[in-house]
Amino acid sequence: MADLRTSIGKLELANPVMTASGTFGYGTEFADFVDLDRLGGVIVKGTTLHHREGNPYPRMAETPSGMLNAVGLQNKGVEYFCEQIYPTIKDYKTNMIVNVSGSAIEDYVATAERINALEAIPAIELNISCPNVKQGGMAFGVTAKGAAEVVSAVRKVYDKTLIVKLSPNVTDITEIARAAESAGADSVSLINTLLGMAIDAERRCPILSTVTGGMSGPAVKPIALRMVWQVAKAVQIPVVGLGGITNATDAIEFLLAGASAIEVGTANFMDPAVTGKIVDGINDYLDRHGFASVRDIIGALEI
Amino acid sequence: MKKYILDLTIRQTVAIGKQCVLLRLTADEQLPEMFPGQFVEVRVDHTPSVMLRRPISIHYYNKETNELGLLVQLVGDGTRWMATLKEGDMLNLVLPLGNGFTLPEDPSVRPLLIGGGVGVAPLLYLGMKLKEMGITPTFLLGSRTENELMQVQEFEKVGPVYITTENGAVGEQGYVTQHSVLTREQFSQVYTCGPKPMMVAVARWAKAADVPCEVSLENKMACGVGACLCCVEDTKEGNVCVCKEGPVFSIEKLSWQI
Numbered sequence: 005m006a007d008l009r010t011s012i013g014k015l016e017l018a019n020p021v022m023t024a025s026g027t028f029g030y031g032t033e034f035a036d037f038v039d040l041d042r043l044g045g046v047i048v049k050g051t052t053l054h055h056r057e058g059n060p061y062p063r064m065a066e067t068p069s070g071m072l073n074a075v076g077l078q079n080k081g082v083e084y085f086c087e088q089i090y091p092t093i094k095d096y097k098t099n100m101i102v103n104v105s106g107s108a109i110e111d112y113v114a115t116a117e118r119i120n121a122l123e124a125i126p127a128i129e130l131n132i133s134c135p136n137v138k139q140g141g142m143a144f145g146v147t148a149k150g151a152a153e154v155v156s157a158v159r160k161v162y163d164k165t166l167i168v169k170l171s172p173n174v175t176d177i178t179e180i181a182r183a184a185e186s187a188g189a190d191s192v193s194l195i196n197t198l199l200g201m202a203i204d205a206e207r208r209c210p211i212l213s214t215v216t217g218g219m220s221g222p223a224v225k226p227i228a229l230r231m232v233w234q235v236a237k238a239v240q241i242p243v244v245g246l247g248g249i250t251n252a253t254d255a256i257e258f259l260l261a262g263a264s265a266i267e268v269g270t271a272n273f274m275d276p277a278v279t280g281k282i283v284d285g286i287n288d289y290l291d292r293h294g295f296a297s298v299r300d301i302i303g304a305l306e307i
Numbered sequence: 308m309k310k311y312i313l314d315l316t317i318r319q320t321v322a323i324g325k326q327c328v329l330l331r332l333t334a335d336e337q338l339p340e341m342f343p344g345q346f347v348e349v350r351v352d353h354t355p356s357v358m359l360r361r362p363i364s365i366h367y368y369n370k371e372t373n374e375l376g377l378l379v380q381l382v383g384d385g386t387r388w389m390a391t392l393k394e395g396d397m398l399n400l401v402l403p404l405g406n407g408f409t410l411p412e413d414p415s416v417r418p419l420l421i422g423g424g425v426g427v428a429p430l431l432y433l434g435m436k437l438k439e440m441g442i443t444p445t446f447l448l449g450s451r452t453e454n455e456l457m458q459v460q461e462f463e464k465v466g467p468v469y470i471t472t473e474n475g476a477v478g479e480q481g482y483v484t485q486h487s488v489l490t491r492e493q494f495s496q497v498y499t500c501g502p503k504p505m506m507v508a509v510a511r512w513a514k515a516a517d518v519p520c521e522v523s524l525e526n527k528m529a530c531g532v533g534a535c536l537c538c539v540e541d542t543k544e545g546n547v548c549v550c551k552e553g554p555v556f557s558i559e560k561l562s563w564q565i
């Protein structure tokens with residue numbers, strides 16, 4: 005049995021396997037399939053300051069080895085999370101991490117501040133890929149300036165582990181990663197979904213109500229892996245890798261590319277028990293290759 | 308209800324007409340309790356075009372023979388693959404999912420079960436459960452032509468069956484909502500599953516006739532367990548997950564224009 009412990013800054017994880025926001029609910033939806041306490045962390049649904057209804061149905065389109073979603077951050081708002089959800093998840097031993105979203109800096113700040121007060125939430129993942137209403141719909145995460153602004157504003161009110169989730173829909177993701185690092189992020193996670201589109205040729209109309217949506221699943225893995233490798237070289241802070249991970253080998257590839265931990269998203273839909281299997285598979289790999297600790301393979305890519 | 312991921316064995320794959328198959332599944336262990344209107348998520352593992360599981364209703368579950376039946380209409384790669392399964396093949400399922408139909412508390416209730424196309428699937432199990440409870444279900448099955456009618460003999464074992472076909476080849480000609488049984492007899496509960504336009508028409512009729520009505524929706528799903536929010540239906544309480552809060556809804560809850 006290898007030592008699977010890893011860390012994201014001061015946040016200690018029992019192993020590198022976490023779940024990706026928006027794909028695992030609040031964790032409890034999967035409790036019949038995986039022992040949540042065996043996971044390094046559970047990143048819960050995107051939470052915003054106010055209640056959001058999300059986008060109209062249809063919100064999902066399947067694509068070869070992938071899917072597009074346009075859920076649009078449906079959630080009941082941070083107050084509801086604190087009052088109704090938090091009591092049901094706070095006693096899990098795993099790291100329960102909240103994914104924080106917003107469309108204005110003030111909203112991100114207010115949401116992060118509210119969650120800072122929750123004892124059993126040791127970290128937030130700041131999703132800077134949603135459109136910034138004030139800047140005319142452009143995401144904070146697509147410019148270094150926007151990213152730096154929102155991260156430094158949140159950093160002022162949030163004193164636990166701050167992970168910043170990066171959008172892949174940019175020219176140079178390392179530039180955004182460095183901006184987040186300079187603004188005080190403890191870690192960056194990547195990638196969020198890639199902007200895509202699906203058309204129903206028979207009906208000559210888009211499949212998603214929003215026309216475009218975010219792509220995820222095995223098809224995006226090579227892109228995610230490349231970006232994680234680039235960012236891991238560009239920043240000093242730990243990197244969390246995700247995008248298309250469906251098994252332990254995929255997870256190990258991200259660790260080798262420089263990720264200190266990984267997240268599993270869309271794969272939970274194919275096999276709701278996959279996260280537990282990935283934990284076991286990483287352990288088997290380490291034993292098989294004679295590594296005492298998972299830390300030995302983080303960034304160990306030989307070029 | 309606890310959910311399971313199980314590998315089931317195919318006992319038999321039976322062709323039903325040209326477009327459907329009945330998968331008869333079993334397992335070494337006793338299968339968990341399942342209720343009418345609940346569904347399973349089928350893993351289809353052979354082609355990149357099908358990554359997500361496919362939701363399929365529970366057509367019947369027989370505790371004594373430990374057999375689960377799925378009635379599958381072949382519409383795309385996933386369902387066509389299911390039809391190629393042979394005796395002894397394994398199928399990976401997540402089950403049981405969703406809420407299921409509300410079973411009546413009053414034994415004197417007169418339920419009408421209206422199905423269209425492959426939407427008849429969950430109504431067989433519902434009818435069987437009602438019969439077990441001492442309630443006789445009446446079935447009203449609709450299809451375009453005689454070729455799409457499915458499992459009529461199975462339904463006849465459970466209760467009286469009325470049929471409409473659009474071409475008039477079997478039963479009365481027209482849509483289910485035009486069948487004379489609706490005016491001849493009094494029903495106190497309606498359950499329906501089928502194409503959306505049919506369910507909307509049934510809901511409209513039930514509302515006008517002041518009969519409580521439950522519909523089973525077939526929104527596209529990704530996770531099937533209420534985690535991803537892809538399958539939502541617009542209701543009077545906002546967007547709710549069909550896979551978890553449904554697939555069965557009282558028409559009172561939906562924001563359909565009826």
Ligand SMILES: Cc1cc2nc3c(=O)[nH]c(=O)nc-3n(C[C@H](O)[C@H](O)[C@H](O)COP(=O)(O)OP(=O)(O)OC[C@H]3O[C@@H](n4cnc5c(N)ncnc54)[C@H](O)[C@@H]3O)c2cc1C
Pocket residue numbers: 346357361362363364365378379380381382383384385386387425428429524525526527528554
């Ligand atoms: C709760 C629930 C219960 C269901 N029960 C049954 C059942 O008992 N028997 C059965 O045969 N089918 C049932 N369905 C529908 C079934 O899930 C789809 O037909 C199936 O997923 C299609 O997969 P495919 O890969 O063969 O086709 P795809 O390639 O995915 O699709 C082929 C065509 O079918 C359409 N389609 C796909 N999914 C749906 C859907 N959910 N509703 C309407 N059209 C769709 C697509 O738009 C496309 O035009 C149910 C769906 C739900 C949500």
Ligand SMILES: Cc1cc2nc3c(=O)[nH]c(=O)nc-3n(C[C@H](O)[C@H](O)[C@H](O)COP(=O)(O)O)c2cc1C
Pocket residue numbers: 024025026027049050051073075077103131169195196197219220221222224246247248249267268269270271535536537
């Ligand atoms: C249905 C769905 C909902 C998502 N919701 C969120 C969200 O609320 N916040 C967020 O940061 N990312 C969200 N994501 C993105 C995932 O967390 C992840 O970054 C992406 O899916 C890539 O990983 P994967 O290929 O393993 O799924 C969502 C993805 C999916 C498929």
Ligand code: FES
Pocket residue numbers: 527528529530531532533534535536537538539548549550551
């Ligand atoms: S399919 Fe994921 S919430 Fe219903």
